[in-house]
Each structure stands twice: as structure tokens, then as C-alpha cells.
Amino acid sequence: MNPVPAPPEGTAAGRQRLSIPPGRLIVLSGPSGVGKDTVLQELFRIAPWLHYSISYTTRPPRPGEVDGVAYSFVDDAQFQALRDGHQLLEYASVHGHWYGTGEARVRDSLERGQDIVLKIDVQGAAWIRPRVAGAVFIFLLPPNPEELRRRLTERATESADSLELRWENARIELADQDRYDYRVVNDDVPRAAREILDIIERDRPRADRP
Numbered sequence: 001m002n003p004v005p006a007p008p009e010g011t012a013a014g015r016q017r018l019s020i021p022p023g024r025l026i027v028l029s030g031p032s033g034v035g036k037d038t039v040l041q042e043l044f045r046i047a048p049w050l051h052y053s054i055s056y057t058t059r060p061p062r063p064g065e066v067d068g069v070a071y072s073f074v075d076d077a078q079f080q081a082l083r084d085g086h087q088l089l090e091y092a093s094v095h096g097h098w099y100g101t102g103e104a105r106v107r108d109s110l111e112r113g114q115d116i117v118l119k120i121d122v123q124g125a126a127w128i129r130p131r132v133a134g135a136v137f138i139f140l141l142p143p144n145p146e147e148l149r150r151r152l153t154e155r156a157t158e159s160a161d162s163l164e165l166r167w168e169n170a171r172i173e174l175a176d177q178d179r180y181d182y183r184v185v186n187d188d189v190p191r192a193a194r195e196i197l198d199i200i201e202r203d204r205p206r207a208d209r210p
């Protein structure tokens, strides 16, 4: 009788054989200017095993932004091709530009038992919520609305128009906070990052932790 071939790694059967727990999808949202990028930078410093989903966007790069690091920058036609080719897990128009999460990388990470963080807006989160079981939804809040307004105003990269649009969108985003599993206040970056890590680590199997 022929021996049964071992299931390949990365498949559900392979994972079971290797006792690798499936990865978790971690969704982080929050209004523009709340400090998502800074908190995520600190989170990845203290938890380098976490993975990050680099989104596609049609927004032009800001000074210093490198293609393939903060975002994969694409034009409208490329974005449409990704969307029409069903290569996006979710997508949304935010501040007049398209943003979307590549599905393959997310799926690959989860199948390998890796946790992957998505930094997406409330529309994207609303789309994922009923479709991905076990995902964790975290909303990052400013200490108070005045502080958010101040941070948005300070953002030198924004034009006056874009600032008003972002302020209006921030108020819309804040209205969705109760739909999230956890709300974290960004009163202090290391503290907020630690709180997010604690949420991610809570009640999870530890077999794949260093």
C-alpha cells in the first residue's frame, strides 16, 4: 500500500499536522490624524513577529513615502484591474482616493499561522466584519476631539481643502467606534501600542510565539 503523502505546509491539513494555530486578522481603524502609523510603528517594534498588510492606493505618494513600504502606489487603471480581477479582500474610496487590501498576502499569512494587521477605514472594516470569522477589530481614538483637530491642522502634508475633508471624515469615522471590539486611546504612543499588543495576545494559543 502506498504511504499517504504528508499534506503541504500552509494548507489547513498541514497546519493541523504541525500544530500551527491559524493566524489572526487584526483590523485597526481610526480617524485621520489620530496617529495610527506612529502607534503601528511602535507595535511592530515591540512585536516584530506581526505582519502588516501593505494596501494598494491611488493616492499619490507623500514626500518620503516609498512604493511598497507604506503603500503600493497604483494608478486608477491598475486599481480597477485589481478590483475586477478579484484580488482585493476589501476596498473603499477614502478622501477621494481608492484604497484596497490585497487578498493573497492576507490569506497566505493567515494560512501560515501569522497574525496580520490591516490599517483600514471604517468602510473596509464594515465589509470584513461579517465575512472573516475571528478577526479582531480595534479603533484608535484621540485623547479628545480638540487634540485631533490640532493634529490634523499640524499635518504639514495636507492642503487646506484636504484638511477640511479629513476633519469631516474624522467625525464620520468616530461615529463608527462602537462597532469595534476594542477602543484604544492614543494618549501615549508606547502605552497605546502595548494595549493593542495585549489585546492581540489575549486568549490566543502561544505555540507560534518566540
Ligand code: 5GP
Pocket (backbone or CB within 6 Å): 029, 030, 031, 032, 055, 056, 059, 090, 091, 092, 094, 095, 099, 100, 101, 119, 120, 121, 122, 123, 124, 125
Ligand atoms: P492615508 O492616505 O492618510 O495614509 O490614509 C487615509 C485613510 O485610508 C486611513 O483612514 C486609512 O486607514 C485608510 N486606508 C488605508 N489603506 C486602506 C485599505 O486598504 N482599505 C481601506 N478601506 N482603507 C484604507
